Amino acid sequence: MDVPLPHLDRPFDYLVPDTLDADARPGVRVKVRFAGQLVDGWLLERVAESAHPKLAYLEKVVSPVPVLAPEVAELARAVADRYAGSLADVLRLAVPPRHARVEKDVTATDPDGAGTTPPTAADPATRSADTGPGAADPVDPRGWRDYPAGPAFLRALTAGRAARAVWSALPGEDWADRYADAVAATVAGGRGAVVVVADARDLDRLDAALTAVLGPGRHACLSAAAGPARRYRAFLAARRGDVPVVIGTRAAMFAPVERLGLVAVWDDGDDLHAEPRAPYPHARDVLLTRAQLAGVAALVGGYARTAEAQLLVETGWAREVVADRATVRARMPAIAPTGDDPHLARDPGAASARLPSLAWTTARDALRADLPVLVQVPRRGYLPSVACADCRAPARCPHCAGPLGLPSAEGAPACRWCGRVAAAYACPECGGRRLRASVTGARRTAEELGRAFPGVPVRTSGREEVLAAVPAGAGLVIATPGAEPVAEGGYGAVLLLDSWALLTRADLRAGEEALRRWLAAAALARPGAAGGRVVVVADGALAPVQALLRWDSAWFATRELAERRELGFPPAVRMASVTGVADAVADLLAGAALPDGAEVLGPVPADEGRERMLVRVPRARAAALAGALHAAAGQRSARKAADPVRLQIDPLSLF
Numbered sequence: 001m002d003v004p005l006p007h008l009d010r011p012f013d014y015l016v017p018d019t020l021d022a023d024a025r026p027g028v029r030v031k032v033r034f035a036g037q038l039v040d041g042w043l044l045e046r047v048a049e050s051a052h053p054k055l056a057y058l059e060k061v062v063s064p065v066p067v068l069a070p071e072v073a074e075l076a077r078a079v080a081d082r083y084a085g086s087l088a089d090v091l092r093l094a095v096p097p098r099h100a101r102v103e104k105d106v107t108a109t110d111p112d113g114a115g116t117t118p119p120t121a122a123d124p125a126t127r128s129a130d131t132g133p134g135a136a137d138p139v140d141p142r143g144w145r146d147y148p149a150g151p152a153f154l155r156a157l158t159a160g161r162a163a164r165a166v167w168s169a170l171p172g173e174d175w176a177d178r179y180a181d182a183v184a185a186t187v188a189g190g191r192g193a194v195v196v197v198a199d200a201r202d203l204d205r206l207d208a209a210l211t212a213v214l215g216p217g218r219h220a221c222l223s224a225a226a227g228p229a230r231r232y233r234a235f236l237a238a239r240r241g242d243v244p245v246v247i248g249t250r251a252a253m254f255a256p257v258e259r260l261g262l263v264a265v266w267d268d269g270d271d272l273h274a275e276p277r278a279p280y281p282h283a284r285d286v287l288l289t290r291a292q293l294a295g296v297a298a299l300v301g302g303y304a305r306t307a308e309a310q311l312l313v314e315t316g317w318a319r320e321v322v323a324d325r326a327t328v329r330a331r332m333p334a335i336a337p338t339g340d341d342p343h344l345a346r347d348p349g350a351a352s353a354r355l356p357s358l359a360w361t362t363a364r365d366a367l368r369a370d371l372p373v374l375v376q377v378p379r380r381g382y383l384p385s386v387a388c389a390d391c392r393a394p395a396r397c398p399h400c401a402g403p404l405g406l407p408s409a410e411g412a413p414a415c416r417w418c419g420r421v422a423a424a425y426a427c428p429e430c431g432g433r434r435l436r437a438s439v440t441g442a443r444r445t446a447e448e449l450g451r452a453f454p455g456v457p458v459r460t461s462g463r464e465e466v467l468a469a470v471p472a473g474a475g476l477v478i479a480t481p482g483a484e485p486v487a488e489g490g491y492g493a494v495l496l497l498d499s500w501a502l503l504t505r506a507d508l509r510a511g512e513e514a515l516r517r518w519l520a521a522a523a524l525a526r527p528g529a530a531g532g533r534v535v536v537v538a539d540g541a542l543a544p545v546q547a548l549l550r551w552d553s554a555w556f557a558t559r560e561l562a563e564r565r566e567l568g569f570p571p572a573v574r575m576a577s578v579t580g581v582a583d584a585v586a587d588l589l590a591g592a593a594l595p596d597g598a599e600v601l602g603p604v605p606a607d608e609g610r611e612r613m614l615v616r617v618p619r620a621r622a623a624a625l626a627g628a629l630h631a632a633a634g635q636r637s638a639r640k641a642a643d644p645v646r647l648q649i650d651p652l653s654l655f
Contacts, residue, residue, distance in 0.1 A: 001032065002040040002088050004278070006634035009086040012041075013050040014058045024058060027066030027073075029098065031059045042068045042091060065103055067095050067239060069256035075290050076254065082289065083649045084576065084626040084633070085279025093275060094254035099232040106236050139185040143178055146170060146331075149321045157185040157262060157297055164291065164318040166309045167301035168554060171332040171523045172490060175266060175301060176202075180209035182262065182299055183245055187214065191261025191296075192244040196253050196283045198270035199482070200225055201466060206247050206266075214245065222248030222255055250275055250283040253290075263287040264299035269306040269509075269516045270482070271652055280648050284308065303523050303553070304516035307564060308571045310557035322554065332551045333494070333525035333532030337540035355497070359535045360452070362493045367456055367474045369531060371492025374477045374484060375449065376521045377442045378501040386413060390432035398422060404435070445497070446478040461485050481517040490526035492533070499538040499545075507653060508569055515544040515556055522548065568599075570650045574622035576615040576629055577648040579606050584636075584643035585613050592632035595624035622649075 001012060014032055016024045024030070026045055031038050033056055040062070068091070076090040139158065144150025147167070156163035169175050183193045197203050203223060210219050220234040220243045231251070238246045239256045246255035250273055265273065265284050273283040284300065291298040298318065300309050312318040323331075338356040363373045386395045386404055395404040397415035404413040404422060412423040413435055426433055442462050450458045457475040461467040467485035470477055477485060481502075502514035518536060526532030538545045547556035565572040578585050582603070589600065595617055603611040617625045629647055636645070 001034060002042075002092065003034070004086050004088045004092075005637045006086055006630055007638040009080070009088070009630070009634065011044055013052050013055055015055045016046070016058050020058055020061050023061040023064040025064070025066050026070065027068040028064060029062035029067065031062060032056070033059055042073075042095075044068075044073060063098060063100075063103060065107065065236070065239075067098075067235070069239065071260070071294065072254055072256050075286070075293060078289050078293060079281050079286055080279060081623065081626060081630075082285070083279035083281055084630040084647045085281075086630075089278050090281070093251075093277065093281070096231050096235050096251070097228060099229050102229050102232045102236065106233070106240070139181055139188060141181070143174075143181050146323050146327050147321050148324065149319065153299075153321060154181060154185040157182060158189040160189045160191060160261060162291070162295050162297050164298040164312070165300070165321045166305065166313050166318045167299060167321040168305055168323075169301060169303050169523070170323050170328060171303075171525070171551060172527065173303075173331075173523065174209075175303075176205040176209035177213075179206060179264060179266065179299070179301070180213040182264065183210060183219075184213045186262040186297070187218070187244050189261060191259045192257035193246075193262040193264065194252060194255050194257055194260065194287070194290075195245070195247040195264045195266070196250060196273070196287060197247070197266045198272040199249065201468060202266060203247065203249060204468065210245065210247065217243070219243050219245035219247060220255075222246055222252035224249065224251045253281075253283045253286040260290075260294055260296050262297045262299065263291050264301070267302040267304075267516075267520075268300055268309060269302060269304060269512065274652050278646075280651070282650075288312075302516070303519040304512070305553040305557040306512060306516075307557055307561045310554070310561045311571045314558075314561070320554065328551050330529070331527055333522060333534050334528035335522065335534040335536065335549050335551075337545050337549065338535060338537045339539035339541070339545075355448075355452075355495075356537060359495045359497070359537060362533050362535050363449075363453070363476075363495060366492030366531070366533070367453060367476075369492055370474045371489075371526075371531065372470060372473065372475045372477060372487045373493045373495065374479065374487070374491045374521060374524060375445060375495045375497060376479055376481060376484065376517070377445050378481060378498050378517075386435045388427040388430060388432045389434035389436040391427065391430045393427055393429040395425065395427070395435055398425070442478045442480055446476070449476050449478065459485075479521075482520070484521050484524055486524060490530070490532060491524050492526060492531055494521050494525045494532075494534045496521060496534065496536040496538075499536055503538070503542065503544065508564075509652070511542075511544045512556070512560055515547055515553060518544070518548050519551070519553060522551075568616055572619075573616050574619050574625060575650055576625055577612055577651045578615065578629070578645060579612045579648070580610055580645035581643050582611050584641065584645050585611060587641065588629070588632050588636060588645050589613060589615070591635050592628045594628050595621040597621060598625065625649075 024043055026043055028043050030041050030043050032041050038059060072094055076094050077087055080087045080090045139154055141151035141154050144154060153163055153165050179195060186193045197206055203221060207221055220237045222231060222234050237243050241258040246252050246257055265287055268284040275281050288298060313320045338358050366373050387393060397404055399420050404415055412421050413425055414421045442460050446458050446460050459470060459477050461479040461483040466483045469486045472488040496518050503510055522534045525534055536545060536548060543556060547553055578588060597617060599616045600613060602613040606612040626649060
């Protein structure tokens, strides 16, 4: 039943009246009477007998279309158990809301609705005539030949084997084409595929690549941004077996695909892959769970590698697919940190400059060579915050510790929280009284660089407008992380500004996230032999900067995972976050039968007067921890406890 109360998270038995016998098939939407009210639900299974002596009748079959596939129902139960959530919450994510008009159009052409077994490429006798060009043709592995294990991976996909790979993409790699090759190899073997990307721009690139390889009409795009009607139509096309491939944002991770052979995710470190609604599943973990349950192939790819992906390699669950060092060096641009700039010895004040001389001359040389220049700025906007001009310590209000802004009506810094003017501000770190922009936004940066390089076209790409591509030729492109457009022929220079803003965040994943953002931007530059240069405004001794200089995200992921093992942080252990008012958190933990070896950490302050407690267990006890917390939440909901508690397993942010 669609009732998200933990103590009701179990199947309920109902009798099926004769009038509904034909339509009441497993997977259909139904309405049942529960506690005096009509509630929505999904019919999971038809059985001859029940252990309960007295049963109510099914009230209504909402639609005869079986939208919930058995494989998806099993996956949803596993995901709910893994994240200490309710099956109803997961099914709400897995099955899009019904769109009656779309459903009517679909059933008008196929009265039997969904759930029929489609023709497959593996059976020529039943293959339909419009399966598209090259559906069963061998896939050309040339695009994967830069990776020694790449062609073997494609052959395993065509053969239907459960090959599992963690792929580190080369600089300048067209990742969408490589994913299209993997999907085509899977389809050639008579199986289907599900691919999840982070945002609409990546989805558009993959959509174009798959259309070129498979032909039109051979895949469906699932995205919440498509609107209810288009999303539901694409969902039904996959459920009916009209298409063998589904791609999309995280809405596609539960897509019903017949004869599934491959699940894949691109850039699994992007926080857009994390569902913001309970029970907060991550697309990567859902797809890996799906691969394990169905015994199918899996592909986790990106320019950077997360600690979670590295754990898959170290445990032997997946094999890494990487290029040799000679190929990496030939493909990567020339990368230099400003901390190694010899001008710093002659001018120590240049260390605090936002655009050091090395970055400025690199951009100037690329523009003179009629090449575009990409400038990555960590934030959009104009002037988000200020800091000490001497030591760059964030400027905080002496009264409430809120962020200061510049300027006030009096010409002095003013607090953005309490509004007080800090006329006599002095930096608590160095005593300095001069303030400067802490993180200048993309729009302000565009103005500054436009004045520095007059006559050069300046484009911005960010939340207001995200550019997909820019033409070749001299020009400045100012972009926030994740909004960098592709340049025709590649960028001549890439400048990574305000890197400290990414590195100094109070976040366990700050270094990993900074490296992921940098590699994604640097991958758009030309190779070093063709004049491509990347300048990162950071100290070259920092580990993320070292990984960028060598283009070796696997080394950084190995280091990061080792440190997390030593400190006892995910993914080396399983961590649960319990957030709520203090009494509610204490009540839930007191009623939870935590497994042996569980450590309770905290509390730490959370938002809106709530607190957060962390529970840490070894990975071998992960299922026991999730079950204990879910049972305790069920006890609280059965008692109708007033204050809600938020449960998250391995949250992206621990602090």
